[in-house]
Amino acid sequence: MSEARLLEAARAGDQRAMEALYTAHSGRVFTVVRRLVGDDHLAEDVSQDAWVRAFEKLGSFRGEAAFGTWMHRLAVNTALNRLRRSGRRPEVESAAEPPTAPPDADERILSQRVLGQALDRLPNGYRQVLVMHDVEGMTHEEIADRLGVAVGTSKSQLHKARARMRDLLAPPMGRNEAGNHA
Amino acid sequence: MPDHLSREQIAALLDEPEATGVDREHLDGCSECTLEYEQMIRTRMALSALPDLEPPVDEWERIRARLGDDVSPIGRRVSAPNSTRFRPLWAAAVVALFAAGLGVGRQLSPTEDAAPDTTASRSASDDRTEAYLRTVAQIQELRREGPSGEAVLDDPSLAAERLMRLDALIEASQEALRTAPTDPVLNNLLFDVVDERQSLAGQMNRSLRYTSVEY
Structure with a gap:
């Protein structure tokens, strides 16, 4: 099963395709989020947020980059935004x-x-x-x-x-x- | 030598190995600062080699709930074995699932790049996609079942059962990858399971070491 086909199915709302994409990239996403925010509970929230946003925005993912790259970028941005909003200034x-x-x-x-x-x-x-x-x-x-x-x-x-x-x-x-x- | 470089100055030199100037000259002639410089390089290398972390076991369920889904993604649950003597049967079940999924995957491959033709062939392709995704979901469910998390460390029999489950998954996924070496789901599953097994085995070893120290 290619990732392109999984993406196509996920865009059509197939939850199993979404889960397969999640399974393939969840470790990487959680890791970068956890290391950026430095806190287990916050990392759990942010990681979930990133995935929910990803699936909601999947229609705008045009495949110029690999899904993993796109997802990583989205996860980093979600973590940084959350830190900004929560007042965790540098x-x-x-x-x-x-x-x-x-x-x-x-x-x-x-x-x-x-x-x-x-x-x-x-x-x-x-x-x-x-x-x-x-x-x-x-x-x-x-x-x-x-x-x-x-x-x-x-x-x-x-x-x-x-x-x-x-x-x-x-x-x-x-x-x-x-x-x-x- | 009266003064040494601060750690911040040494950290700056890390990115400029070709730099010249007072700091570099000092570094080249000072064994203490050179030692600190080397320690900083080691720290940087260790940071870049940190392994991925495991997301919470229920993360997907939470995401799914937030996405508003109330339908089980796999339909029928696969019942969990409740004995430590389950390994052969459980491993066989995993291998069978992989085989089924890969059979579907192989059928899918030739059509993946082809332009859609008839409604009938599109429908068949959808059916195969459906079957493959169902298989993957069942495998993921198998992985989630049984003892897991930190609780297994408090009970050696649970830890042993988890290790056997992971061994069976590793064995099955390696066998499956011989047929489909580029399947991203299988590859990630194998990496994740090997990581989890190494982590669990390491924690068990440490527990044993601490126990032996106590006695």
């Missing part, structure tokens, strides 16, 4: 959060769990740019376009986000805020 210069507990000795190698926890603890603005660039592979131009900021702002946010991520994973020792020896 916290560019927010006060430093307490660092994540240092990993156990046998977890020095970055585990997915530790990485995920650190991502969740990043301020929203940092997390969004870091996820879009370092996880999703988007360019600064794309990120700037989605967030409505300048390219330079996207770069600056990314560098701050990476630094904060390292602070959370390995609190600085013998190195002060400016990077100088303590």
